[in-house]
Amino acid sequence: MTSSTSSRNRRRMLKTAAATCALVASTLGAQATEELNALVWCDHTDPELILPFEEKFDVRVNLKEYEGTGTAMAIVEQSQPGDWDVFVIDGVDVPRAIDADLLAPLPKDQLPTGDLFPALVMPENHSRDGEVYAISEKFGYNTISFNKSKVDPEDMKDMTVLWSDKYKGKIAVYDYYLPVMGMVAAGLGKTTADLTADDLPEIKETLFKIKDNAKLVGEVVSSQTAIATGEVDILVGGGEWVTAGLAADNPDLDWILPEQGAMRWSQSIGVFKDSEKKDLATEFVKYILSPDAQAKLATSSCYWAMPANAKAGEKMTDQQKTALRWDDQEAYIANSQLYPAPSAELDAQMQDAWTEFLQH
Amino acid sequence: MTARARQTSHDLKPWGFVAPALLWTLCFFVAPFLVMAAMSLWERVGTDLVASWSFVNYAKFFERGHYLEAMLNSLEVTVIVTVTSILLAYPFAWILAEKVPARWQRLALVLAILPFWTSYVVRSYSWLLVLANNGVINQVLLAMGIVDDPLSLANSRSATVIGFVHFFVMLLTLTIYANLVQLPPNYRKAAQDLGANGLQTFWHVILPLTLPGIMVGAFLTFVLCIGDYITPQILGGNQELLMPQVIMLQIGRRADFPTASALAILLMVVVTIAYLGFARWIRLERA
Numbered sequence: 001m002t003s004s005t006s007s008r009n010r011r012r013m014l015k016t017a018a019a020t021c022a023l024v025a026s027t028l029g030a031q032a033t034e035e036l037n038a039l040v041w042c043d044h045t046d047p048e049l050i051l052p053f054e055e056k057f058d059v060r061v062n063l064k065e066y067e068g069t070g071t072a073m074a075i076v077e078q079s080q081p082g083d084w085d086v087f088v089i090d091g092v093d094v095p096r097a098i099d100a101d102l103l104a105p106l107p108k109d110q111l112p113t114g115d116l117f118p119a120l121v122m123p124e125n126h127s128r129d130g131e132v133y134a135i136s137e138k139f140g141y142n143t144i145s146f147n148k149s150k151v152d153p154e155d156m157k158d159m160t161v162l163w164s165d166k167y168k169g170k171i172a173v174y175d176y177y178l179p180v181m182g183m184v185a186a187g188l189g190k191t192t193a194d195l196t197a198d199d200l201p202e203i204k205e206t207l208f209k210i211k212d213n214a215k216l217v218g219e220v221v222s223s224q225t226a227i228a229t230g231e232v233d234i235l236v237g238g239g240e241w242v243t244a245g246l247a248a249d250n251p252d253l254d255w256i257l258p259e260q261g262a263m264r265w266s267q268s269i270g271v272f273k274d275s276e277k278k279d280l281a282t283e284f285v286k287y288i289l290s291p292d293a294q295a296k297l298a299t300s301s302c303y304w305a306m307p308a309n310a311k312a313g314e315k316m317t318d319q320q321k322t323a324l325r326w327d328d329q330e331a332y333i334a335n336s337q338l339y340p341a342p343s344a345e346l347d348a349q350m351q352d353a354w355t356e357f358l359q360h
Numbered sequence: 361m362t363a364r365a366r367q368t369s370h371d372l373k374p375w376g377f378v379a380p381a382l383l384w385t386l387c388f389f390v391a392p393f394l395v396m397a398a399m400s401l402w403e404r405v406g407t408d409l410v411a412s413w414s415f416v417n418y419a420k421f422f423e424r425g426h427y428l429e430a431m432l433n434s435l436e437v438t439v440i441v442t443v444t445s446i447l448l449a450y451p452f453a454w455i456l457a458e459k460v461p462a463r464w465q466r467l468a469l470v471l472a473i474l475p476f477w478t479s480y481v482v483r484s485y486s487w488l489l490v491l492a493n494n495g496v497i498n499q500v501l502l503a504m505g506i507v508d509d510p511l512s513l514a515n516s517r518s519a520t521v522i523g524f525v526h527f528f529v530m531l532l533t534l535t536i537y538a539n540l541v542q543l544p545p546n547y548r549k550a551a552q553d554l555g556a557n558g559l560q561t562f563w564h565v566i567l568p569l570t571l572p573g574i575m576v577g578a579f580l581t582f583v584l585c586i587g588d589y590i591t592p593q594i595l596g597g598n599q600e601l602l603m604p605q606v607i608m609l610q611i612g613r614r615a616d617f618p619t620a621s622a623l624a625i626l627l628m629v630v631v632t633i634a635y636l637g638f639a640r641w642i643r644l645e646r647a
Contacts (some may be wrong), residue, residue, distance in 0.1 A: 099407065104422035169512070175598055216597030220543035222488070231492050231514060344406035347614060350425070355609055358598045359426040 007177040031257040034059045036280055038086035039072055041065065041267060043290075043300035053287045059280060076102060081274035083283040087134075091266035092178075092341035094125045094134045104273040105131035106282060112289050112309060119333045120266060120308045134270035137288055138297055141255075141336055142179030142304035145227060145238030145264035148354070149252040155232075159187035159258040163209040167234055171207035172226045173210060173217040174237030177354035181207070182339040183237065192263070192340045200353050207357040210236060217358060220303075227253065242325040246303035255325075257332050266308070291315050298324065380475060386406035389510040400621035409618065417622030427623070431630070434603040437517065438586045441524040442578050448525065449532035449577070451571075455539035456533070469537065473530050486513055487523045491595075506579075515597025523591045528584070531542050539573025540566075573643030587627065603627050 009317055034057075037159060038044065042065050043069055049077055050061050066072045069090050089097055097103050111132065113121055120136040127133065144156050150170070153162045162171065173180060182192045186204050190199055215232050217224065224242050226232045228250065239262070242254040271281040287293050293314035298304060299320055306324055307313075313326060325332065403412040406558075411478035421427045435572060460468050477485065490496050491513040498510040524634070543566065551561040589604035596602070601609075603623065 068612040070612055073615050074611070074617075096407065109437075209550065214598065215512070218515070218597060219593070220450075221485070222515075222594060222597070225485070225488065226515070227491070229492050230494055344614075348404075348616075351614060353608065355601065356426050358609075359429055359601045 001337040017304065027213070034277065034280065035062055036057055036060070036085050036277060036284060037062045037064070037083060038067060038088070038284070039064050039084050040073060040086070041067075042302035043297060044088060045302065045352060046167045046296065046300050048261040049293060051299065052292070053284060056287075057280060057283060061284070069096065071102070073248055073322070082276045084272045085275040085277050086269065086284050086311050086347075087272055088137070088267055088269050089269045090132065090162050091122060091136060092338060093138070093269070094268050095128075095341070097270070098133050101268045101275060104275065104278055105133060106134050106135065106271060106285065107330055110282070110286060111135055112286075114289075115309050116274065117308060117310050117329065117333065118307075120263075122266070122268075122338075126268060135266040135268045135289060136308040138305050138308055139264060139271045140181060140241045140268035140334065141239040141257060141262045141264055142174065142176075142237045143239045143255060143257050145235040145243045145255045145337075147227065147233045148254045150230075150233040151269075152214050153256065156256045157258050159183070159260045161185075162234070162236055163206055167215060168213045169215055170209070170233040172223045172232040172235045173213045173214050174223050174235060175217045175219050175358075176237065177350055177357075179263040179339045180237045181264060181354065182337065183341070184210070186261045186263070186337060187258070189257040189260070191197045195342065195346070195347055197346060200349060204353045207353070208360050211357055211360045213224070237266075239305075240324050241303040241305045245299075245301075247323045248309075248319070259335075261333075261335045261337060263339040264333065265339055295320075300327065335351065372533035387579055396621045397625060400618055400625050404614065404617040404618055405617040415493070415640055418626070419620045419621060420619060421626055426601070430601045430603050430606045431626070433600050434627075435630070436519060436587050436593070437524070437602060438582055440521055441528060441585050442581045444521065444525050445528040445532050445581055446574060447521065449529045450574070451538055452529065453533045453536035453540055456537050465541075469534070472533055475526065476530055480591055481594070483527070484523055484591050485608065487526070487595055491519050491522065516599055517596065519597070520592045520593040520602075523595045524588070528577075528581040529589075531580060532574070533586075535580070536570060536573045539570045543569055570639050573639050579635065579638040582638075583631055586634075612646060 001240070005033055036059050038061060040063050044050070045063050045065060050063070053059070054061055064075070066075060072089065073096075087097065087103065094103075108131075113132075113135065116136060117139075120139055123132075126135060126346060133175065144159070144162075145195050146153070151167065155166065161167065180196075181203055184203050185192055185195055185199060188202060188206060190203075211217070214236075215225055219228060220242075223235050224246075227235045227238070227242065228246055239255050240323060243255050246253050269285050271278055271285060275281050288297065289309055291309060291311040294307035294309040296314065296316035298307040298312060303322075304324060306326075306329065307316075316326075321327075341352070366532075401411075401413045401415070401418055402412065403416055403499040405412075421431075437615050456465060456472070492498070493512070493514070495509040495514070497513060501507045502510065509647045512520075547565055547569070550560055551565045556564065588603055589608055593605060593608075598605075604627075607620045607623045607627070610623065635637045
C-alpha cells in the first residue's frame with residue numbers, strides 16, 4: 001500500500017466517522033422532549049397526519065391501534081393510570097367511557113364545535129352535566145357497497161334485494177353485528193334507537209336470509225378484498241370507508257344509501273382523565289379537529305370517510321370530495337340513523353343473535 | 361465441606377438447572393392459567409365483571425346450540441386436517457429419507473420448510489387470493505376447459521382445511537422424517553430375508569416403528585389446529601364458526617372475559633383428552 005493510498009483511506013475513515021457522529025448527534029437532537037400516548041384507530045397512523053403536530057410541539061406521539069371498544073377497555077384496565085393521554089373511540093361508546101370515568105372534560109370554548117356538521121355534535125353522546133367529554137372527528141355510513149359493472153345500481157336503492165335471492169352467492173357481509181343488525185332493522189322499518197329484545201327474532205330471521213345469499217362474512221380486510229377482487233359484487237355494511245379509497249383504481253366500485261336508510265357511524269376523540277399531560281393531549285385533539293388534519297384523516301391510507309369538521313372541505317380535492325359524496329351529505333345524514341347503542345343486556349342478546357347468524 | 365453438605369449440594373444441582381424453565385412455566389403458564397380458571401367462574405353483569413364464583417358460563421356452552429356446534433366444527437376440521445396432513449406428509453418424508461441422496465437431504469428439508477419462513481397471516485391471505493374466483497387455481501381450470509364457471513373455493517371450510525394442511529404437512533414431514541432416518545436398515549433386510557415383500561415390510565415393520573413420529577406430529581397438529589384463530593377467520597369466510605372464533609367474539613366488543621375464559625378452558629379439556637389419547641406414543645422418557 002502506498003502512503004498516498006493509506007492517507008486517502010485514513011481521510012475516508014475520518015470522514016465516515018465524522019458523518020456517523022453528525023448523524024447520531026442530529027438523531028439525538030431530533031429526539032422529542034415529551035411523549036404523548038394515544039389509543040387510536042388505524043386511520044391515525046399516517047406519518048403525514050402526526051408529524052406536523054410532533055414538530056410543532058416537540059413531542060413524540062406513540063400510537064396504539066385497536067379494534068373494538070371491548071379491546072380498548074381491556075387495554076386501559078390493564079394499564080397504569082396516566083399511561084394513556086388521548087382516546088379515539090366509537091361515537092356510540094362515548095357514554096360507556098364516561099360511565100367508566102375514563103374521560104376528562106374538554107375546554108368547550110377551545111373546540112371548533114360550530115364548524116362540525118350539526119348532526120355530528122351529538123351532545124347526548126359527548127356531554128354530561130354540562131361538560132363536554134369528547135368530540136366527533138370523522139364519520140361515515142354502514143350501507144351498501146357494490147360493483148356497478150356487475151350489479152344494477154337501481155336494485156341497490158331497495159335494501160330488501162339483499163334478502164331476496166337475486167344476488168345469491170354474490171354478497172359479502174361486514175362482520176360487525178351492531179351496524180349490520182341496525183341496517184336490517186332500518187330495512188324492516190324500525191328505529192335503531194328504539195330497538196328492544198322483541199325486535200330481535202324478526203331481525204335474526206332476515207339475517208339468516210342474507211346469510212343464505214352470502215358468500216362470506218368478513219372483517220374489514222377480507223370483505224374489502226372480496227369486493228375488490230370480484231369474489232363478490234355487493235358488500236352489506238360497506239360504504240365510503242370500503243370503496244372511496246379504491247375508487248381511483250377501480251371506478252366501478254360504488255356505494256349508496258338505500259331508500260330505507262343506513263347506519264351512520266362516527267368516531268370521537270377525547271382526553272383520558274388520568275392523563276398527566278392533559279394540556280398537550282387537548283392540543284392534540286384541537287389539532288386533529290383542524291381543517292388541515294381533518295382532510296388528512298378523511299383520506300387516510302387505512303380508510304376514507306367524511307371529516308366531522310365541515311371546513312376540511314376547503315383542504316380537499318374535488319376528486320376526494322366526489323368519492324366521499326360531499327355534496328350528498330345533507331340528504332345522507334337525514335336518511336341515516338346512528339347505529340344501535342344497546343344496553344349491556346340487549347348488547348349480549350344481539351351478539352348472541354349474531355353468533356347464531358355466523359353459525360347459520 | 362462435609363459429606364452431608366456435599367450430598368445436599370449434589371441433590372440440589374439438578375434443580376438449579378431446571379429452575380429457570382420451571383420459573384418460566386410457573387409465571388407464564390401456570391399462573392395465567394389459574395387466573396383464567398378463576399375468571400371463568402366470574403360473570404359479566406352489564407358493564408361490570410362480578411366475582412359470582414358460579415358455573416354459569418360453562419352452563420351457557422351446553423345450553424346454546426351454536427357454542428356446542430362450534431366445538432363440533434372445530435373437532436371435525438381438526439380431524440380432517442390431521443388425517444389429510446399425515447397422508448400427504450408420510451410419502452413426502454419417505455421420499456426425503458429413502459430416495460433423496462443423503463447429501464441432498466438437508467437442502468431438501470430446508471426447501472420443504474421454506475413456507476414456515478413467511479408470516480402466517482400473509483400466507484393465509486395469499487391462499488385467499490389463490491383460491492378466489494379469479495385466483496390462480498380457477499384461472500388454470502377455466503383455461504384448460506375443465507370447468508365452465510369458477511369453482512367456489514375461497515371462504516369455505518375447504519379453504520380453511522387447505523390453509524391448515526399446507527402448514528401442518530411441513531410439521532409432520534419433519535417429525536416423520538426424523539423417525540424414518542433413525543430406523544436401522546437391518547430391520548428392513550431382516551424382514552426381506554424372512555420373505556416379506558415391500559408392502560408387508562412397510563405394513564408390519566416400518567409403519568409400526570414410525571408411529572411415534574406420526575403421533576407426535578399428529579398431536580402437535582391437533583393442538584395447534586384446534587386452537588388456531590387466524591386461518592379460519594381469514595379463509596373460512598365465517599360460513600361456520602370454530603371455537604377460537606367464538607372465544608374471540610366474546611372479547612371483541614363486550615370484553616366478556618369470563619365467558620371467553622370458560623370456553624377456553626373447555627377447549628383445553630378437549631386438548632387434554634386428545635393428549636391422553638396420544639400419550640401412548642408420545643412418551644418423553646428415554647428408552
